Amino acid sequence: VPKRLKPASTATAICGYCATGCQLKLHLDDDGRAINLSPQAGYPVNLGMACPKGWQALDPLDSPDRATTPLLRNEHGEMMPVGWAEAMDAFVSRFKNLQEKLGRESVAFLSTGQIPFEEMAFLGCLFKFGMGFIHGDANTRQCMATAVTAYKQAFGFDAPPYTYGDLEESDVIVLVGSNLCIAHPILWQRVMRNKRSPRIIVIDPRATETAQAATQHVRLKPKGDLALLYSLAHCIVRDGRTDAAWVERTEGFDEFAAFLHDYAPERVAEKTGLSVEEIESLARTVSEPGKRVSWWWTMGVNQSYEGVRAAQAMINLALITGNIGKPGTGANSITGQCNAMGSRLFSNTTSMVGGHDFSDAAHREKVAAGLGIPVENIPSDYSLAYDQILAAAEEGKIKGLWIVATNPFHSWIDSGRLAELREKLDFIVVQDMYHTTESARVADLVLPSAGWGEKDGCLINSERRIGTVKKVREAPGIALSDFRIFRLIAHAWGCGDLFARWTDPEAAFHFLRDLTKDRPCDITGVEGYEMIDRLGGIQWPYPATNPPSGNERRLFEDGKFFTSSGRAKLLFSPPAELPEAPDSAYPFTLLTGRGTSSQWHTQTRTGKSDILRKLYPQEAYVEIHPADAARLGLREHEMVTICSRRGEMRASIYIAPTVQPGQLFLPMHYPEVNRLTHPSYDPHSRQPNYKACAVAISKT
Ligand code: SF4
Numbered sequence: 001v002p003k004r005l006k007p008a009s010t011a012t013a014i015c016g017y018c019a020t021g022c023q024l025k026l027h028l029d030d031d032g033r034a035i036n037l038s039p040q041a042g043y044p045v046n047l048g049m050a051c052p053k054g055w056q057a058l059d060p061l062d063s064p065d066r067a068t069t070p071l072l073r074n075e076h077g078e079m080m081p082v083g084w085a086e087a088m089d090a091f092v093s094r095f096k097n098l099q100e101k102l103g104r105e106s107v108a109f110l111s112t113g114q115i116p117f118e119e120m121a122f123l124g125c126l127f128k129f130g131m132g133f134i135h136g137d138a139n140t141r142q143c144m145a146t147a148v149t150a151y152k153q154a155f156g157f158d159a160p161p162y163t164y165g166d167l168e169e170s171d172v173i174v175l176v177g178s179n180l181c182i183a184h185p186i187l188w189q190r191v192m193r194n195k196r197s198p199r200i201i202v203i204d205p206r207a208t209e210t211a212q213a214a215t216q217h218v219r220l221k222p223k224g225d226l227a228l229l230y231s232l233a234h235c236i237v238r239d240g241r242t243d244a245a246w247v248e249r250t251e252g253f254d255e256f257a258a259f260l261h262d263y264a265p266e267r268v269a270e271k272t273g274l275s276v277e278e279i280e281s282l283a284r285t286v287s288e289p290g291k292r293v294s295w296w297w298t299m300g301v302n303q304s305y306e307g308v309r310a311a312q313a314m315i316n317l318a319l320i321t322g323n324i325g326k327p328g329t330g331a332n333s334i335t336g337q338c339n340a341m342g343s344r345l346f347s348n349t350t351s352m353v354g355g356h357d358f359s360d361a362a363h364r365e366k367v368a369a370g371l372g373i374p375v376e377n378i379p380s381d382y383s384l385a386y387d388q389i390l391a392a393a394e395e396g397k398i399k400g401l402w403i404v405a406t407n408p409f410h411s412w413i414d415s416g417r418l419a420e421l422r423e424k425l426d427f428i429v430v431q432d433m434y435h436t437t438e439s440a441r442v443a444d445l446v447l448p449s450a451g452w453g454e455k456d457g458c459l460i461n462s463e464r465r466i467g468t469v470k471k472v473r474e475a476p477g478i479a480l481s482d483f484r485i486f487r488l489i490a491h492a493w494g495c496g497d498l499f500a501r502w503t504d505p506e507a508a509f510h511f512l513r514d515l516t517k518d519r520p521c522d523i524t525g526v527e528g529y530e531m532i533d534r535l536g537g538i539q540w541p542y543p544a545t546n547p548p549s550g551n552e553r554r555l556f557e558d559g560k561f562f563t564s565s566g567r568a569k570l571l572f573s574p575p576a577e578l579p580e581a582p583d584s585a586y587p588f589t590l591l592t593g594r595g596t597s598s599q600w601h602t603q604t605r606t607g608k609s610d611i612l613r614k615l616y617p618q619e620a621y622v623e624i625h626p627a628d629a630a631r632l633g634l635r636e637h638e639m640v641t642i643c644s645r646r647g648e649m650r651a652s653i654y655i656a657p658t659v660q661p662g663q664l665f666l667p668m669h670y671p672e673v674n675r676l677t678h679p680s681y682d683p684h685s686r687q688p689n690y691k692a693c694a695v696a697i698s699k700t
Helices: 084-102 117-130 145-155 164-168 185-192 209-213 225-238 253-263 265-272 276-285 307-320 340-345 361-371 386-394 416-422 482-493 505-515 529-534 610-614 626-632 671-675
Strands: 009-014 023-028 034-039 071-073 079-081 107-111 135-138 172-176 199-203 216-218 293-297 330-333 400-404 427-432 445-448 454-460 465-471 588-593 621-624 639-643 648-655 663-667 693-699
Touching: 009 465, 071 084, 084 107, 084 400, 084 427, 084 445, 084 482, 107 117, 107 386, 117 135, 117 340, 117 454, 117 482, 117 505, 135 386, 145 307, 145 330, 164 185, 164 293, 172 307, 199 209, 199 276, 225 253, 225 265, 225 276, 225 307, 253 265, 253 307, 265 276, 293 307, 307 330, 340 454, 361 505, 386 416, 454 482, 454 505, 454 529, 465 529, 621 626, 626 648, 626 693, 648 671
Parallel strands: 107 135, 107 400, 172 199, 172 293, 199 216, 293 330, 400 427, 427 445, 588 663, 621 648
Antiparallel strands: 009 023, 023 034, 071 079, 071 445, 454 465, 588 693, 621 663, 639 648, 639 693
């Protein structure tokens, strides 16, 4: 029997792609090396299912372009292999030199939501408390910053209230800007398991796979969502369909009701593209007495110039109709990356660790005591956000960048600006599994890192469930886990003593866990990795005093929130105009998003799998409405050039009524797409607005 059919033993690990957090069963040979995998049948998240990315999760580890040794750019501009000692010398001397000349703000890191939170926390603590810099952010800014801000402001803490079981217990499931079928396919399968014959409503300008499979597609104009959500609240308040007990648990209801006067359906028809009847009917559906209504959103909301207010508009609707804290309800943000939630709460990618905020002196004291760090080493200033870091680099204030497990030269909005930025930076370090990403190719130093499957640690999924990943392969060459690289750097920088306790990921887990005591994300009752595996993952909170029973838990069942008053805040402001509306020169609105369940983000890993590549066109394509294609004389598969005020790209034509006339859709997985996108940001969360900008299209 071939080894792949009869493994010597098995191990488990949470999938390292999306935030669904499926558990995979890894089949090991006699040497403990993973040779195959299958989805874990008994895990409460995926129930034996996996999407194509999960099934092929081992493929990227075998890619020939793995970074196997550090690479250092020489005086001729060539990348040359060097040992770790020489790499550390270069890292320390170049960054210390910048620090001495330009101070604590001269170097920043850009990291990820895709490594275990023990590693994320190590990076942030090392960089700020050990190396003495201030600014660092993660690609979670591109993914979840909006949801984080919306929850923090409304609930008093970044606390998604739901459990995945709510998808199976809702009567009305409203998906806003979420293409669940392909972005979170296993969660769509959870919807399909719902036995209550739910009404599935998709609010999206595009007829996505999910919209086509839904009961109802509310096909509004791009970024008409905020006006629509306010109009729904207007109808509900006007018709007395609020839940009085839950309104009592909010702050600001009278002001909100007054604000809603301006959002009668007839007044938002132009902005939303919807009829009065459609809006009135939808308002009745989402406030039906006795029905369980759940609101779910992803990047269509988060990646917007007014995403925080749109997310809060859904939170407001859930609150005033009493659809929170009960089975099948909630205002529920579905996270993007496998450990975005870990990054939000338990790491230090911006300015918090273990649920503590560095702007609070008492929190700084607690972090210092918990980690054995002098309190004066903990900066009270907030880090700059991602876009502000890049702006500071453009202004010459930041001269060094340390990029960890992310690929901003593909993924960041208006990426042409980054190409220019390269010339302004003195030293770029990229720490990654591959030396071929768009970012690694422009680096001065590449540090080779182990990937998923080659190291241990914890990830936290969208429903707040902590799960473990395991080392079931050796990293190639002399590549090291990010955790070990941080240890090397701490030693080389001369601050190793501060991090002597960070011996391995599970040791770090223990003191990071203890740091959460008495915070809303308290997990002091979690003994360690073995307990997490034994219980099928553990949702936070899980305090040592009075640990909760059950492993499918939602928040706010007692109607108490984390604000000082214990009541949730109703937050709102008038919708803004599109930052870049179409005009005569650029007459189309460009929508971007995920194109398939078989690719992931910048294809850094999924692009390495022969099977996943076969499931998705490798050449960029653009969706255009049949009427526009006919008007412009464009034929299927013809090459076109799409340009915005910032750049241009080529793509082949795909004619489909999935987009509306006047709109184009480009999948985000192709590197050229972000040459076009418009650099505008949500003012509260600083999350980039990837979802709507003005472009023109012409035959190539
Ligand atoms: Fe599950 Fe997401 Fe991994 Fe697919 S990519 S197997 S949905 S965790």
